[in-house]
Amino acid sequence: MTKRVAVGLAPMVMLVMLAVCGRAASAQSTSGPAGAGHWEGAVSVQGKDLKIEVDLVAKGDKWEGAAAFPDMNAKGLVLAPITVQGEAVTFSVKGAPGDPTFKGTLSKDSKTLAGDFTQGPVSGTFTLAWKGEAKLEAPPKNAALGKEFEGSWEGALDVNGTILRLTLKLANEGAGATGTLISIDQGGAEIPLSVIEQTGAHLKFTVPAVGGTYEGDLKDGQLVGSWTQGPGTLPLTFKRAAK
Numbered sequence: 001m002t003k004r005v006a007v008g009l010a011p012m013v014m015l016v017m018l019a020v021c022g023r024a025a026s027a028q029s030t031s032g033p034a035g036a037g038h039w040e041g042a043v044s045v046q047g048k049d050l051k052i053e054v055d056l057v058a059k060g061d062k063w064e065g066a067a068a069f070p071d072m073n074a075k076g077l078v079l080a081p082i083t084v085q086g087e088a089v090t091f092s093v094k095g096a097p098g099d100p101t102f103k104g105t106l107s108k109d110s111k112t113l114a115g116d117f118t119q120g121p122v123s124g125t126f127t128l129a130w131k132g133e134a135k136l137e138a139p140p141k142n143a144a145l146g147k148e149f150e151g152s153w154e155g156a157l158d159v160n161g162t163i164l165r166l167t168l169k170l171a172n173e174g175a176g177a178t179g180t181l182i183s184i185d186q187g188g189a190e191i192p193l194s195v196i197e198q199t200g201a202h203l204k205f206t207v208p209a210v211g212g213t214y215e216g217d218l219k220d221g222q223l224v225g226s227w228t229q230g231p232g233t234l235p236l237t238f239k240r241a242a243k
Helices: 014-019
Strands: 037-045 048-059 062-069 074-083 087-095 100-104 112-119 122-132 151-159 162-173 174-181 188-191 196-199 202-207 212-219 222-229 232-242
Touching: 037 112, 037 162, 048 074, 048 087, 048 122, 062 087, 100 122, 151 222, 162 232, 212 232
Parallel strands: none
Antiparallel strands: 037 048, 037 122, 048 062, 062 074, 074 087, 087 100, 100 112, 112 122, 151 162, 151 232, 162 174, 174 188, 196 202, 202 212, 212 222, 222 232
């Protein structure tokens, strides 16, 4: 029987949790544009600090990036859009409710990036230190899912009496599986899934934006399993979405 444990799911999307909750830097390469690289620091909101790591890469006139929050076991969060104009650097966490946005200014030596953070009504500050070359990882390549898993599913988490309605979308694009998880009661943003694995009737996927993992089995047309986030696990069953 799955043990019912209170999970850090209020709200599920990571950055709002800011409101409640060593390597030496080397000289930045002059061959790369200002702002590019691996950055480490913290976001500060209402006296609380949350560690953050940011990777920014310039590809021609376009930028790519990702963020991680080590304290929350959240990583691989896609940053978009990213704009770099002189000393001004702005980026947002793609798909997160409240449009979490960082607007910062580079120091003259390009070793520090500091500025303001906003997400909906929440605001604060952030400071990042340049630590070296960017460490962007290629997204995982998932095998295709069986057709019995494709489509939209609906479920709900009971978090200490608070019901969070969820929509799971699974599809095969090209040769691999993709998916998103939508928390209807927390802004309705589509949060990308990362690793998606099917073994017979068993399904497992991870949601890096919130440091969560789901595992379940297809039984009588339903996905019966559990959601794990942080130290806790909650039962979670998905049923086919009504057409």
